[in-house]
Amino acid sequence: MRIGIVCPYMWDVPGGVQVHIRDLAEALMEDGHQVQVIAPAGDDASLPPYVTSVGRAVPVPFNGSVARMSFGFLSANRVRRWVREGRFDVLHVHEPFIPSVGLLACWVARGPIVGTFHASYGRSRAFSVASPVITSALEKITARIAVSDAARKTLVEFIGGDAVLIPNGVTVSRYSEAEPLPGWDEGEVIGFLGRMDEPRKGLPVLLEAFTLLAAERPGLRLLIAGPGDAGEVLEKVPARFHDRIGLLGMVSEEDKVRAYHSVDVFCAPNLGGESFGIVLTEAMSAGAAILASDIPAFRKVLDDGQAGALFETGDAGSLAREAAALLDDPDRRAKLSQEARQAVRKYDWSTVARDVLRVYETVASTAGVEEDDTP
Amino acid sequence: MTTTLILVVGAIVLLTAVYISWRAGRLDRLHIRLELARESLDAALVRRTAVCLELAASRVLDPATSLVLAAAAHEARTAGPEEREHAESDLSRTLRAVVDQERFRDRVAATPAGTDLLEELGAAVAKVLYSRRFYNNAVGVTRAAQRRWLARTLRLAGHTEYPDFFEIDDTPPQALAAE
Numbered sequence: 103m104r105i106g107i108v109c110p111y112m113w114d115v116p117g118g119v120q121v122h123i124r125d126l127a128e129a130l131m132e133d134g135h136q137v138q139v140i141a142p143a144g145d146d147a148s149l150p151p152y153v154t155s156v157g158r159a160v161p162v163p164f165n166g167s168v169a170r171m172s173f174g175f176l177s178a179n180r181v182r183r184w185v186r187e188g189r190f191d192v193l194h195v196h197e198p199f200i201p202s203v204g205l206l207a208c209w210v211a212r213g214p215i216v217g218t219f220h221a222s223y224g225r226s227r228a229f230s231v232a233s234p235v236i237t238s239a240l241e242k243i244t245a246r247i248a249v250s251d252a253a254r255k256t257l258v259e260f261i262g263g264d265a266v267l268i269p270n271g272v273t274v275s276r277y278s279e280a281e282p283l284p285g286w287d288e289g290e291v292i293g294f295l296g297r298m299d300e301p302r303k304g305l306p307v308l309l310e311a312f313t314l315l316a317a318e319r320p321g322l323r324l325l326i327a328g329p330g331d332a333g334e335v336l337e338k339v340p341a342r343f344h345d346r347i348g349l350l351g352m353v354s355e356e357d358k359v360r361a362y363h364s365v366d367v368f369c370a371p372n373l374g375g376e377s378f379g380i381v382l383t384e385a386m387s388a389g390a391a392i393l394a395s396d397i398p399a400f401r402k403v404l405d406d407g408q409a410g411a412l413f414e415t416g417d418a419g420s421l422a423r424e425a426a427a428l429l430d431d432p433d434r435r436a437k438l439s440q441e442a443r444q445a446v447r448k449y450d451w452s453t454v455a456r457d458v459l460r461v462y463e464t465v466a467s468t469a470g471v472e473e474d475d476t477p
Numbered sequence: 478m479t480t481t482l483i484l485v486v487g488a489i490v491l492l493t494a495v496y497i498s499w500r501a502g503r504l505d506r507l508h509i510r511l512e513l514a515r516e517s518l519d520a521a522l523v524r525r526t527a528v529c530l531e532l533a534a535s536r537v538l539d540p541a542t543s544l545v546l547a548a549a550a551h552e553a554r555t556a557g558p559e560e561r562e563h564a565e566s567d568l569s570r571t572l573r574a575v576v577d578q579e580r581f582r583d584r585v586a587a588t589p590a591g592t593d594l595l596e597e598l599g600a601a602v603a604k605v606l607y608s609r610r611f612y613n614n615a616v617g618v619t620r621a622a623q624r625r626w627l628a629r630t631l632r633l634a635g636h637t638e639y640p641d642f643f644e645i646d647d648t649p650p651q652a653l654a655a656e
Binding site for chain 1 (some may be wrong): 503506507509513514517521576600603604606607608610611613614617618621
């Protein structure tokens with residue numbers, strides 16, 4: 103099958119949607135399909151052979167934050183040419199709500215168009231103002247995919263109708279092997295990954311539990327990777343334990359993988375709202391022993407506690423007890439690690455790409471994707 | 478004075494004409510999308526029935542299960558337009574009862590054609606779910622567009638019927654559910 107994928111964000115800037123598209127494209131190519139991607143990119147960016155640049159994206163304020171978008175006639179013409187020359191069977195547009203390449207692609211093409219919705223938003227004024235114009239572009243999307251329940255809800259609220267739910271995949275092989283970070287290969291280490299300043303990620307619960315544990319376990323250290331204010335984190339823990347906390351800040355993809363391999367127990371203390379535990383599936387791919395809060399999404403990913411231990415959500419005492427039990431029991435950790443590597447297979451991109459392919463097959467027609475020259 | 482009036486009236490008429498033709502074109506596009514969505518839904522349903530019949534005839538299952546599955550698939554295949562939604566829902570229910578038997582997957586996978594059959598069944602079940610959702614989306618927008626005042630007054634939809642949603646129970650068996 104010839105598949106054209108449209109990415110609305112700068113290819114050379116790291117982000118969830120870009121990673122999703124890269125992994126999907128590579129999984130589809132692995133399966134023998136021809137895939138082309140079009141995305142905004144910097145002039146000097148080194149792009150993989152399957153990516154076509156639509157030019158630089160311009161930072162504009164949109165929906166409460168500043169985002170880099172690609173729009174205008176020049177970009178539209180480049181997308182048009184790419185559609186014409188690509189002769190795709192299916193066009194797969196990501197985030198068509200965003201006023202960027204995705205929306206342009208809906209505008210210049212017709213035929214089987216699949217749209218994937220990633221983010222969830224509150225209601226935006228802009229959508230109501232530009233509604234008729236956007237609607238006629240969005241109406242061309244024949245199949246809609248949402249990557250999470252939250253994204254699906256946004257979609258239902260904005261334009262009505264429904265979508266099929268196909269969650270993010272994880273490229274298991276990317277995480278399975280790595281060296282621990284220097285200085286973190288000995289002693290007991292508990293790990294956390296995520297935004298430090300987002301309350302729902304639950305870092306304060308972990309910090310409280312760490313304070314409880316640190317007094318009894320002199321060898322215990324805490325490794326935190328993710329953006330946020332370090333001072334705010336440290337003030338929640340007594341000063342005498344500060345030298346036992348490692349704050350990595352924002353990490354590269356490679357260091358993230360190494361971080362998963364540096365910990366004895368990986369902790370996901372989220373308080374809720376996580377529709378899909380992408381961080382958990384990464385940690386599972388790395389074979390980390392996981393201790394997660396008992397929210398429905400995590401319970402499901404962890405096979406009811408088979409592939410990772412669960413503690414009572416928001417309860418630092420429960421977290422500390424479970425963590426201590428895990429740290430004292432290497433056999434159980436090894437077993438959880440093995441179960442996690444097994445359980446994560448169904449979230450591997452190869453499986454997820456198969457579902458996406460079924461959507462393509464459902465909508466694909468003999469005519470394929472054509473250039474739309476009607477106004 | 479008169480010239481201005483003629484120009485203004487002319488401009489208004491022209492704009493109205495452009496607007497109406499744009500609305501009509503949009504409705505036409507929506508009808509095409511709806512037709513294609515209906516075709517893929519039909520194809521997906523027929524395909525699911527075919528895979529069920531193949532599974533029932535494959536001697537992989539015990540005779541009782543085979544019979545139950547074959548009967549439901551036959552009903553779905555022969556149902557008239559009125560009973561179709563009912564029959565397809567029944568097939569979904571039967572399929573759940575069949576596939577969610579204990580160790581169903583392992584036992585089917587152990588037979589020579591089993592793995593392929595399971596893969597085909599999984600794809601067929603998922604495609605029914607997908608295509609029905611895409612079809613109902615298309616019905617939703619088409620209905621909204623047809624109901625517009627302009628479309629009704631000028632009969633922009635022509636002779637096309639007011640489309641109906643296709644409502645069935647298409648919950649997949651747990652053992653086949655996409656994660």
